[in-house]
Amino acid sequence: MTPIQRWTPVEGQPQQVADPAAARAALRQLRPADYAHSRNHLGGAVTGLSPWLTHGVIDPPDVAAAAEAALGSPLPPGHALTLQLAWREYFLHVAEHRGAGLLQSLHEGPLPDALYASTVPDDVRAGRTGVPVIDQAVHQLHACGWLHNHARLWLASYLVHMRRVHWRAGADWLHALLLDGDLPSNHLSWQWVAGTGSHKPYVFNADNVARFAPRAWHSPGTVIDTSYEQLDAIARGQVALPQPYRAAQQAAVGSDAPVVSSAPPTELAALLQPPAAGAPEWAGQPVWLVHPWALGDVPDDLPPNTVVLAVLCEEFHRAWPWSAQRWQFVLPRMAALARSRGADAGVISGTSNTLLGLLKHAGPVMARQTWQPHYRELLEAGRVTTRPVPARCTSPDTVCASFSKFWSRQPGAERFSHRR
Numbered sequence: 001m002t003p004i005q006r007w008t009p010v011e012g013q014p015q016q017v018a019d020p021a022a023a024r025a026a027l028r029q030l031r032p033a034d035y036a037h038s039r040n041h042l043g044g045a046v047t048g049l050s051p052w053l054t055h056g057v058i059d060p061p062d063v064a065a066a067a068e069a070a071l072g073s074p075l076p077p078g079h080a081l082t083l084q085l086a087w088r089e090y091f092l093h094v095a096e097h098r099g100a101g102l103l104q105s106l107h108e109g110p111l112p113d114a115l116y117a118s119t120v121p122d123d124v125r126a127g128r129t130g131v132p133v134i135d136q137a138v139h140q141l142h143a144c145g146w147l148h149n150h151a152r153l154w155l156a157s158y159l160v161h162m163r164r165v166h167w168r169a170g171a172d173w174l175h176a177l178l179l180d181g182d183l184p185s186n187h188l189s190w191q192w193v194a195g196t197g198s199h200k201p202y203v204f205n206a207d208n209v210a211r212f213a214p215r216a217w218h219s220p221g222t223v224i225d226t227s228y229e230q231l232d233a234i235a236r237g238q239v240a241l242p243q244p245y246r247a248a249q250q251a252a253v254g255s256d257a258p259v260v261s262s263a264p265p266t267e268l269a270a271l272l273q274p275p276a277a278g279a280p281e282w283a284g285q286p287v288w289l290v291h292p293w294a295l296g297d298v299p300d301d302l303p304p305n306t307v308v309l310a311v312l313c314e315e316f317h318r319a320w321p322w323s324a325q326r327w328q329f330v331l332p333r334m335a336a337l338a339r340s341r342g343a344d345a346g347v348i349s350g351t352s353n354t355l356l357g358l359l360k361h362a363g364p365v366m367a368r369q370t371w372q373p374h375y376r377e378l379l380e381a382g383r384v385t386t387r388p389v390p391a392r393c394t395s396p397d398t399v400c401a402s403f404s405k406f407w408s409r410q411p412g413a414e415r416f417s418h419r420r
């Protein structure tokens with residue numbers, strides 16, 4: 001195991017707060033040369049940077065710069081890290097164009113939506129399916145809120161194709177438990193696995209797990225220990241679903257399943273403050289608006305009298321609750337940013353209407369762009385001047401229906417492959 005897999009409990013305490021110093025320390029540990037040949041292995045030299053990237057503590061250009069410093073040369077466009085960062089930017093590109101449309105199937109998958117169950121079964125939620133790869137993934141998810149990309153692919157594929165659960169139910173469930181839960185990357189990846197955002201269902205078998213995962217994850221003799229032809233036929237409904245688990249292993253949600261909530265846990269409640277009634281003391285001053293996807297440092301080119309307001313938009317959090325671990329990751333950093341230059345000391349939680357009422361008192365309002373539902377609408381309705389998320393790829397004006405199309409429209413990309 002490499003030290004970079006810090007989100008796993010095996011490596012000690014997971015990071016607690018979206019702290020830029022910790023993110024910068026992680027950037028200094030990048031091993032881009034090893035990443036290229038080992039990233040598909042659960043013990044490979046993956047970066048573990050996704051929680052910081054999701055919350056805007058760092059951005060893809062920072063990762064590329066750190067990789068270049070480690071390599072001592074420019075990061076080639078065809079390097080695996082370049083391509084994986086581009087996948088993130090592709091999903092943001094789709095979100096920019098489709099907005100909340102990414103929450104519905106982009107096109108029909110192998111079977112009609114109505115044939116899939118709308119809830120995640122209890123034995124999966126508890127990590128007690130009897131299929132070691134799935135149970136290991138769920139327990140790691142519970143313990144540290146982070147999974148390797150391959151584990152996410154396996155979990156999603158098993159749920160959608162072996163248990164016939166609708167991708168949206170699985171996506172919402174996983175999103176709630178991840179520290180890096182990000183609707184564009186998460187929900188579009190689920191659609192890619194389901195076949196509603198790609199041209200074929202993604203399936204995997206026990207041999208694939210044995211190749212890329214440690215022994216405890218290997219799953220011989222289980223429902224996934226079969227040929228790809230058979231798995232594809234199951235996903236397409238051409239043969240019956242296998243009996244997924246032994247009755248003795250069915251279970252209610254296990255005790256290690258984190259509680260998810262639309263509001264911060266009580267131990268963080270002191271970091272919240274209600275919106276002030278009437279005109280605040282900073283009325284008329286410029287505002288830098290901090291939201292959960294803007295946890296990097298406050299830009300240093302703002303007018304000197306700019307105040308920092310940190311806000312939570314309640315409609316979003318009611319729709320997509322978070323684990324306590326995620327609240328712990330996000331909220332103290334938001335409060336620290338609010339305190340850095342704020343007239344208000346805490347994080348203001350309110351409905352869109354309440355927050356809009358507050359912003360009416362402000363002078364010019366500026367914020368980092370986001371495509372997260374409700375926050376995006378808040379920025380638009382509040383006539384907030386947004387700053388783009390720093391990116392390495394260009395986002396074409398019309399939506400690209402596939403990563404290949406997106407990639408082919410990047411300068412110089414035609415010379416390189418784009419395998420996932």
Ligand SMILES: Cc1cc2nc3c(=O)[nH]c(=O)nc-3n(C[C@H](O)[C@H](O)[C@H](O)COP(=O)(O)OP(=O)(O)OC[C@H]3O[C@@H](n4cnc5c(N)ncnc54)[C@H](O)[C@@H]3O)c2cc1C
Pocket residue numbers: 039045046047048049050051053054084085087088089091147148149150152153156175178180181182183185186187189190193
């Ligand atoms: C079902 C499923 C759900 C996912 N949900 C999320 C999510 O909610 N949030 C999220 O950030 N990523 C998600 N991903 C993408 C990917 O699994 C994670 O970004 C990655 O595993 C994070 O670990 P890392 O930082 O070590 O990645 P690395 O391999 O070190 O990659 C570096 C960075 O590149 C980006 N990246 C890498 N692989 C992908 C990918 N396949 N798609 C998009 N971006 C990628 C991430 O920002 C990542 O931090 C999901 C993938 C799947 C299959």
